[in-house]
Amino acid sequence: MIALSRKRVLPGFSLSLGITLLYVSLILLLPMSSLVGQLSTLSWEQYWNIITDPRHIASYKVTVGTALAASLANAVFGLLLAWVLVRYEFPGKRILDALMDLPFALPTAVAGITLATLYSQNGAIGELLAPYGIEVAYTWVGIVLAMAFTSIPFVVRTVQPVLEDLPGQIDEAALTLGASNGYAFRRVIMPHIWPALVTGTGLAFARSLGEYGAVIFIAGNMPYKTEITSLMIAVRLEEYDYAGAAAIASVVLAVSLFLLLAINIWQARFYKRLHGGRG
Amino acid sequence: MSIRLNNISRRFGATTALHPLSLDIKQGELIGLLGPSGSGKTTLLRIMAGLESPNSGTIHFGERDVTHVHVRKRRVGFVFQNYALFKHMTVAENVAFGLKARPRSERPSHRDIRERVLGLLQKVRLEALAERYPAQLSGGQQQRVALARALAVEPDVLLLDEPFGALDAKVRIELRRWLRHLHDEFGFTSVFVTHDQEEALELSDRVVVMSEGRIEQIDTPHQLYRHPANRFVFEFLGETNRLEGEIVNGVLTNGEARLTLPGATGSRAEVLLRPHEVRLAESFDEHAHLPVKVSAISPVGAEVRVELEANWMSDPWQATMTHHDYEQLTPTRGTRLYAHPTRQHRFDLDYAI
Numbered sequence: 001m002i003a004l005s006r007k008r009v010l011p012g013f014s015l016s017l018g019i020t021l022l023y024v025s026l027i028l029l030l031p032m033s034s035l036v037g038q039l040s041t042l043s044w045e046q047y048w049n050i051i052t053d054p055r056h057i058a059s060y061k062v063t064v065g066t067a068l069a070a071s072l073a074n075a076v077f078g079l080l081l082a083w084v085l086v087r088y089e090f091p092g093k094r095i096l097d098a099l100m101d102l103p104f105a106l107p108t109a110v111a112g113i114t115l116a117t118l119y120s121q122n123g124a125i126g127e128l129l130a131p132y133g134i135e136v137a138y139t140w141v142g143i144v145l146a147m148a149f150t151s152i153p154f155v156v157r158t159v160q161p162v163l164e165d166l167p168g169q170i171d172e173a174a175l176t177l178g179a180s181n182g183y184a185f186r187r188v189i190m191p192h193i194w195p196a197l198v199t200g201t202g203l204a205f206a207r208s209l210g211e212y213g214a215v216i217f218i219a220g221n222m223p224y225k226t227e228i229t230s231l232m233i234a235v236r237l238e239e240y241d242y243a244g245a246a247a248i249a250s251v252v253l254a255v256s257l258f259l260l261l262a263i264n265i266w267q268a269r270f271y272k273r274l275h276g277g278r279g
Numbered sequence: 280m281s282i283r284l285n286n287i288s289r290r291f292g293a294t295t296a297l298h299p300l301s302l303d304i305k306q307g308e309l310i311g312l313l314g315p316s317g318s319g320k321t322t323l324l325r326i327m328a329g330l331e332s333p334n335s336g337t338i339h340f341g342e343r344d345v346t347h348v349h350v351r352k353r354r355v356g357f358v359f360q361n362y363a364l365f366k367h368m369t370v371a372e373n374v375a376f377g378l379k380a381r382p383r384s385e386r387p388s389h390r391d392i393r394e395r396v397l398g399l400l401q402k403v404r405l406e407a408l409a410e411r412y413p414a415q416l417s418g419g420q421q422q423r424v425a426l427a428r429a430l431a432v433e434p435d436v437l438l439l440d441e442p443f444g445a446l447d448a449k450v451r452i453e454l455r456r457w458l459r460h461l462h463d464e465f466g467f468t469s470v471f472v473t474h475d476q477e478e479a480l481e482l483s484d485r486v487v488v489m490s491e492g493r494i495e496q497i498d499t500p501h502q503l504y505r506h507p508a509n510r511f512v513f514e515f516l517g518e519t520n521r522l523e524g525e526i527v528n529g530v531l532t533n534g535e536a537r538l539t540l541p542g543a544t545g546s547r548a549e550v551l552l553r554p555h556e557v558r559l560a561e562s563f564d565e566h567a568h569l570p571v572k573v574s575a576i577s578p579v580g581a582e583v584r585v586e587l588e589a590n591w592m593s594d595p596w597q598a599t600m601t602h603h604d605y606e607q608l609t610p611t612r613g614t615r616l617y618a619h620p621t622r623q624h625r626f627d628l629d630y631a632i
Contacts, residue, residue, distance in 0.1 A: 170364075175330075175351050176356070176429070177432055179351070187380070191365075
């Protein structure tokens, strides 16, 4: 160890890496390994039966479908928000900017209750929509809404700095070459922010998969219709069925992990090209 | 295509970037806009391109009034200071961008685009690097890609913003000569912005010297250097030696220094000299009595550079002498000599910098 640290010019390697590993172990790996520990009490057959329970399968479908809808909506509107925040000057810009972090700061349960009250049939907005036969609260639309609310900062906050760093004048260059606004956006600006947008959307999706607090109040939680996977886990926990909860959680975990890893690998390849193959 | 600017002005909020100015550029000319930073030269270039709009005035390309024509339709080739290449596209894709961006009805066929791109890349000597990405190229190569990309759309005029600013000295000189050849070969009208007087003087047919949003002088490099219109132009174009003093009976006097000024009136005068306009000798004569002490010698290059000090100078003078004269005179540090102006420039003293 001493020999190793002597060879390095930058000081503090062993100390900083040691603390990092300790922290990661305590905060991330220990809870994860206890999850695996819980799983190990199940046989393969039991595990398979739990994760393929029809009610659980239905919850996967609801969760993935709504999370997908929410993150795609956030991709579009988050990009627009980031664009507006970076490209234009207008009164109240700072307030709008600060507002973007609100979903992170607000307890998600509060958000869920607020949304449920607003959109229920006698809520302020629900009342307006009801005559048109549009129901938001206690349907999958409500779930999408709650998920979109809690995950919008991911898209805005990942795209915003990349837009700010957009190489100066590349859009002007596109215009002098005769490109229309749409063509310049598609061919010049979009490729630059694409990795950030995909990452932000991926994060928003992963967050939506696991969202509990905001969703359960507006979802209605009807079996096979508006039950999300997090709720299935919570139900198992209330029954002290830790192994069952862990089994369902492992599915969510695997999907999120796979998604984030895939985005990371894809992004590394994309950036390699931008930096001329030098990583 | 000729460019005619009439009464162009531009304000940014409370500050005036350009005072109303007019400029005529002939077909096929290569014009350098020269000035210190903040002189408005880049703003003027961007107004020609249509990237900024003027607060007043008109712009004509040939007979076409382009004042209100969008940059997209103005048919200008613009080379940006940092090249603004599309990093996610290969060199060939960068060059093809302007052709592919055209509406379907005007777009050349894939084969025509490929041939045109290849032809341009040969012109800028980058055909071997067509499939590389910009990050894999040197600064000079990126500059040439930017130029090829701008030329691909066959612009009426070519505008270059500090085209060599980010390159090292050797590449800069090479590219400068190459650009001059390219310009002569294609015969288009070009305008480039620079703060480097050497670059402007070497490359341009005519130089437009700007300062604080105004045009100070428009002239050929030769005329500009020999007959600067005012003190700003003189000082900006090269090293300047200064002698200031009182006029006593037609003689400029400052301490020990005396210099005959034929036809001098008023009580004070100022004389400016280039380093090569200072001759050094061991004696003085009836016209000039300018005692100096040699403080540094640099015998590098075609000429020997000598730095001179005296208590009548506000700043040390720079003089150049031939190696032949240097060997005759053999000055060393501390040698006392007399300076003789071979040519002198006088501008109004109340012209303030």
